[in-house]
Amino acid sequence: MRALPAGLDETSPIFSIAAAAELAGLHAQTLRQYDRFGLVEPARTVGNTRRYSMRDVGRLRQVQLLSAEGVSLEGIRRILAMSDENRELRARVRELESALADAVMQQQGRRVFAAGATGITTIRAGARPSKPGSIVLWRGGRG
Structure with missing residues (x-):
């Protein structure tokens, strides 16, 4: 796997809608629909053009997979929201565990x-x- 150029990561909004659609295997109009429905929230340029990150492309692929399995767009939206919340809560638990371990180790x-x-x-x-x-x-x- 090649490294990204300096200053870029998986959340960097670098892909146009056409490039993101090609990477995700979807039509650009489908991406616009998913944006309107809140399934993916691409960044916007000053001219209000959508820009997608690698994380957005991964999310689009996940939406496509769930849709192919027969899950409705509302169901997909809820699944993604719960998945995001779960990821955030796990990160918070790791932070709290680390803070607790540090506090315990500093006790007399x-x-x-x-x-x-x-x-x-x-x-x-x-x-x-x-x-x-x-x-x-x-x-x-x-x-």
């Missing part, structure tokens, strides 16, 4: 855990597990 008296045949137990920092063969899980401080 961090916990150390040992895992053995009897399960997971908390042990005092600096102490050794009481049973041989236990695995100690600890994450050191930063710095």
Whole structure:
């Protein structure tokens, strides 16, 4: 896979409607209809010309696939909205997990855990597990 030129990514609006239609295997009028219905929201130039990104082209392909499977445009709109929301929520969960892990690691008296045949137990920092063969899980401080 070739790298994109500097400053461009999958969200860069670089394709005209004709190019996006060709890449997606659709007619340009179909893209206009999908835009009106809110299935894809291409960027607009100063002259109000549609410009599509690679992400938009991927979304158009997804719409085409769902449509070919018999899903109505309203159904597709709802599926895409839920998919977008799911993606946003997953990203937020990752952010919150990272923030929580950082906060826990900065707390005084961090916990150390040992895992053995009897399960997971908390042990005092600096102490050794009481049973041989236990695995100690600890994450050191930063710095």
